[in-house]
Amino acid sequence: MIDRxxxxxxxLSSLFFGGTFVAAKAxxxxxxxxxxxxxxxxxxxxxxxxxxxxTASREELRPRTRADVVGILATGGxxxxxxxxxxxxxxxxxTSAVGAIVFSLNPILTPVFAAVLxxxxxxxxxxxxxxVLGLVGVAxxxxxxxxxxxxxxxxGRAVLFAGAVSAALGAVLIRRASTHxxxxxxxxxxxxxxxxxxxxxxxxxxAGESVGEIVWTTEAVLALAYVSVVAxxxxxxxYFGLLESTGAxxxxxxFYVVPVVSTLGGAVLLGESIxxxxxxGFLTIFAGFAVLGSESVDLRTRLPDxxxxxxxxxxxxxxxxxPRGYRGD
Numbered sequence: 001m002i003d004r005x006x007x008x009x010x011x012l013s014s015l016f017f018g019g020t021f022v023a024a025k026a027x028x029x030x031x032x033x034x035x036x037x038x039x040x041x042x043x044x045x046x047x048x049x050x051x052x053x054x055t056a057s058r059e060e061l062r063p064r065t066r067a068d069v070v071g072i073l074a075t076g077g078x079x080x081x082x083x084x085x086x087x088x089x090x091x092x093x094x095t096s097a098v099g100a101i102v103f104s105l106n107p108i109l110t111p112v113f114a115a116v117l118x119x120x121x122x123x124x125x126x127x128x129x130x131x132v133l134g135l136v137g138v139a140x141x142x143x144x145x146x147x148x149x150x151x152x153x154x155x156g157r158a159v160l161f162a163g164a165v166s167a168a169l170g171a172v173l174i175r176r177a178s179t180h181x182x183x184x185x186x187x188x189x190x191x192x193x194x195x196x197x198x199x200x201x202x203x204x205x206x207a208g209e210s211v212g213e214i215v216w217t218t219e220a221v222l223a224l225a226y227v228s229v230v231a232x233x234x235x236x237x238x239y240f241g242l243l244e245s246t247g248a249x250x251x252x253x254x255f256y257v258v259p260v261v262s263t264l265g266g267a268v269l270l271g272e273s274i275x276x277x278x279x280x281g282f283l284t285i286f287a288g289f290a291v292l293g294s295e296s297v298d299l300r301t302r303l304p305d306x307x308x309x310x311x312x313x314x315x316x317x318x319x320x321x322x323p324r325g326y327r328g329d
Contacts, residue, residue, distance in 0.1 A: 009242035013254040016235030018261020020227055021103075022269055024091050027223030030215040033088040034204035040224060041080070041197035044232030045190075051233075052190040061187055067180035068188075070173060075188050076195025078170025080236065084196070085203050086163030093156025102160040104259055104285060107252040108134045109168035114248055117172050126291055133288030134256070140281025168252065174240075175248040185240035193232070256285060 027036055052061065063069055087103065094102070111127070174188075183191070214220070243251040259282060 003245075006242055006245050009238045009245070010251075010254055010257075012238040013235055013242055014257035015261055016231050016238065017254065018258040019265055020231040020235070021087075021091065021258070021262040022265035023223045023226040023231065024088055026269070027220060027227065028088065028092055030217060030220035030223070032204065032207075032209040032213045033092055034085055034200060034207055035209045035211060035214065036224070036227075037085050037088045038197055038200035038204050040084075040227045040232055041193055041200055043224070043228035045193035045197050047229055048190045048193050048233050052187060056184075056187060060184070061190075063191070064182045065180050067177035068183050070177040071181050071183065071188050072191040073195070074170040074173040074177070075240070076192030077199060078166045079174070080189075080192050081196030081199040083163045083167040083170065085200055086159050086166060090156045090159035090163060094160065102157050103164045103167075104134070104255045105161060105164040106168050106171075106255040107249070108288075109165055110171060110248050110252045113169050113172040114175075117176050118248070130288040130291030133291060134285050137281045137283070137285030137288060140277055140284060164255075168248075171243060171248045171252055174243060178244065185244045186237055189233075189236045189240055193236075256288070259285070 024036070031039070063072065090102075181188075239251065239254065242254070263282070
């Protein structure tokens with residue numbers, strides 16, 4: 001069972017990330033995509049560093065292990081920086097709902113990386129069924145037309161898919177490093193945001209974008225405020241807290257809920273519509289989510305020492321059948 005703290009983090013991550021696709025689509029009317037991402041993380045980094053300066057000591061901010069450094073680089077470089085740069089570029093060619101749904105491949109990709117990089121997280125047979133359902137759902141949403149393989153819409157979906165790959169790989173690397181990490185998830189985000197900002201500025205410069213291309217309007221400021229503070233600070237605090245407490249596979253299930261928020265937001269605020277086949281794909285994705293969420297994730301996690309009773313000679317352990325204190329549900 002997921003605890004109350006994790007459930008709150010799950011709900012907030014889903015809500016805030018879902019709104020990102022709507023705000024990004026609206027903001028791209030006024031910002032070049034990579035410049036939008038870069039300024040977003042400039043603002044988010046300033047807000048986050050100010051918060052950390054007030055609430056954390058210098059000792060709590062200092063990376064002490066190699067795992068801390070790996071976690072920071074994966075956070076800033078893959079999960080936040082590269083993933084968002086690809087999302088914002090891809091959103092130029094797709095609606096907010098399609099963008100969120102294609103990005104919902106994240107939880108489907110995560111078990112693939114976890115199988116290679118993590119020894120204590122794996123999918124059960126039922127989980128594999130859920131993964132396949134998710135893939136079928138995304139295929140229905142994308143509904144590729146051979147005549148449009150190299151078209152703008154297909155290109156946008158491919159870029160969004162690359163963003164999902166980056167985020168999934170980064171989440172698994174963070175989870176792998178967490179065993180020896182000393183930094184809290186909030187401090188890791190504070191370190192990661194400036195890295196994400198620097199990466200985004202570099203990509204914007206290499207793409208030839210200019211700050212002079214920005215059209216400053218009330219709508220532009222509101223979109224920037226949302227993606228910077230709500231989706232750039234609050235969402236990542238909730239998401240990385242969830243990742244820390246539940247693991248990469250379960251944490252990334254939030255991206256199955258994100259399309260609901262983005263679809264409703266896109267319809268209400270941007271007047272977007274979803275094709276009937278996309279709706280079928282949407283429902284199929286959620287069927288996969290239902291399967292994955294019903295005891296489909298087979299985690300083998302070490303229990304705290306105080307929960308492990310040492311069996312008497314000749315008796316089995318009270319926690320499963322594994323003498324090392326592992327539990328396989």
